[in-house]
Amino acid sequence: MVVVDWDAVDMVCSLEFWRMAVCWTLSLLYSHLYLLLAPRLSALFPSLLGPTPPRFPRRRFAPGPSSPIQRPLGVITGASSGLGAAAARALAAEGYHVILAGRNPQTLTKTIQEIKKHDQNACVESFQVDISSIYSIMKFESSIKQWLEESNLHPSIQLLINNAGILAKSSRVTADGFDQMMETNYLGAFFLTNIMLPLLKNSPVPSRIVNVTSFTHRSVSHVDVNMGNLARENLHCLSTLGKYQFAQTYEYSKFCTLLFSYELHRQLYVMDPASNVSIMAADPGAVATNIMRELPPSLKRLAFLVLGFLQLLQSPEIGVDSIMDAALAPPEASGRYFFGAKGRTIKSSPVSYDARLAETLWLTSFKLFEECKARVVNQ
Numbered sequence: 587m588v589v590v591d592w593d594a595v596d597m598v599c600s601l602e603f604w605r606m607a608v609c610w611t612l613s614l615l616y617s618h619l620y621l622l623l624a625p626r627l628s629a630l631f632p633s634l635l636g637p638t639p640p641r642f643p644r645r646r647f648a649p650g651p652s653s654p655i656q657r658p659l660g661v662i663t664g665a666s667s668g669l670g671a672a673a674a675r676a677l678a679a680e681g682y683h684v685i686l687a688g689r690n691p692q693t694l695t696k697t698i699q700e701i702k703k704h705d706q707n708a709c710v711e712s713f714q715v716d717i718s719s720i721y722s723i724m725k726f727e728s729s730i731k732q733w734l735e736e737s738n739l740h741p742s743i744q745l746l747i748n749n750a751g752i753l754a755k756s757s758r759v760t761a762d763g764f765d766q767m768m769e770t771n772y773l774g775a776f777f778l779t780n781i782m783l784p785l786l787k788n789s790p791v792p793s794r795i796v797n798v799t800s801f802t803h804r805s806v807s808h809v810d811v812n813m814g815n816l817a818r819e820n821l822h823c824l825s826t827l828g829k830y831q832f833a834q835t836y837e838y839s840k841f842c843t844l845l846f847s848y849e850l851h852r853q854l855y856v857m858d859p860a861s862n863v864s865i866m867a868a869d870p871g872a873v874a875t876n877i878m879r880e881l882p883p884s885l886k887r888l889a890f891l892v893l894g895f896l897q898l899l900q901s902p903e904i905g906v907d908s909i910m911d912a913a914l915a916p917p918e919a920s921g922r923y924f925f926g927a928k929g930r931t932i933k934s935s936p937v938s939y940d941a942r943l944a945e946t947l948w949l950t951s952f953k954l955f956e957e958c959k960a961r962v963v964n965q
């Protein structure tokens with residue numbers, strides 16, 4: 587008997603599915619072609635295209651004997667699976683003290699056990715946090731502070747990797763009142779970063795924020811950043827005819843993450859060099875993880891099959907390279923978009939470099955941040 591997967595049929599009949607299948611594949615192909623052709627085309631038309639974005643070699647943390655930080659402390663959100671777990675393994679191997687941040691204690695413990703299986707001496711901790719809840723983020727920060735104090739460690743962190751993310755198929759509203767995909771992928775990272783900034787700034791050695799974004803940001807063309815796009819009261823902006831525009835919302839969340847990275851780079855690295863904080867954006871490319879867990883399994887298999895056939899699909903161990911490149915690059919790479927491993931950077935979409943748009947997004951997000959924080963404090 588043939589069993590029809592009506593969920594998959596319904597999705598294939600949607601515009602969002604085709605947007606994902608066509609626009610995202612083209613965006614990914616564009617990024618790979620850029621890697622391949624930019625150096626040659628820049629050499630041919632230097633005045634038209636400008637210089638090729640540089641490569642940045644990784645640097646190992648090398649503390650002096652009197653440095654108050656002997657082992658840098660790195661926090662990774664969404665470290666219970668996929669790229670986050672791979673980044674935790676790679677950072678532990680680099681000698682970092684790694685804090686795995688995630689919402690599920692069981693999967694976090696499993697990741698720690700796997701890391702310890704390979705390296706008994708790895709320094710790894712797990713802390714619970716739901717990135718789509720400002721209350722949980724505030725609790726997370728105070729737990730970290732308390733743990734630093736109790737462990738007699740310097741009250742600072744050296745690295746924050748905002749990696750947690752979802753590709754939600756349906757519209758859900760968080761306790762803070764936002765679209766769940768927007769809060770998990772962008773607003774939560776914005777809130778967490780602002781809450782963790784004092785600990786990053788307090789580092790006696792240069793510290794770093796890495797925001798994990800995606801090639802899908804290239805599909806965002808018409809951009810209107812305002813409260814309506816981000817806040818609860820106008821959540822319906824993200825959907826029409828009762829259908830959730832999951833592909834557009836995902837792209838938009840990753841686009842906002844990129845604007846946020848560039849704006850933070852301007853505010854900290856450029857305007858406030860004394861802060862000693864650098865900010866990188868990292869795009870892992872297409873990676874075989876659980877990110878499509880909400881999609882019908884048959885479509886997920888099909889996507890992996892097509893991406894594999896096009897030789898565009900990577901394992902988490904390979905995909906994590908651009909994140910690790912961003913985490914370990916020298917500070918002067920701040921404000922760059924890492925893609926394609928080997929320390930390579932490329933240009934993101936032209937509209938993502940719109941500084942005024944980034945500033946508007948920052949101000950809007952910061953207002954929401956203050957409102958949410960005040961709500962939690964007054965509860």
Ligand SMILES: NC(=O)c1ccc[n+]([C@@H]2O[C@H](COP(=O)([O-])OP(=O)(O)OC[C@H]3O[C@@H](n4cnc5c(N)ncnc54)[C@H](OP(=O)(O)O)[C@@H]3O)[C@@H](O)[C@H]2O)c1
Binds near residue numbers: 716717749870871875
């Ligand atoms: N895979 C790709 O092809 C690809 C391409 C470009 C960019 N990215 C980005 O890479 C990042 C990592 O994704 P992945 O591919 O590794 O997918 P994944 O395997 O699904 O991992 C996502 C991680 O985020 C966590 N997470 C989700 N919601 C959370 C929340 N509210 N609070 C805390 N943690 C939460 C998940 O934890 P649970 O296990 O508890 O759900 C999981 O650990 C995402 O930002 C994604 O957008 C992925």
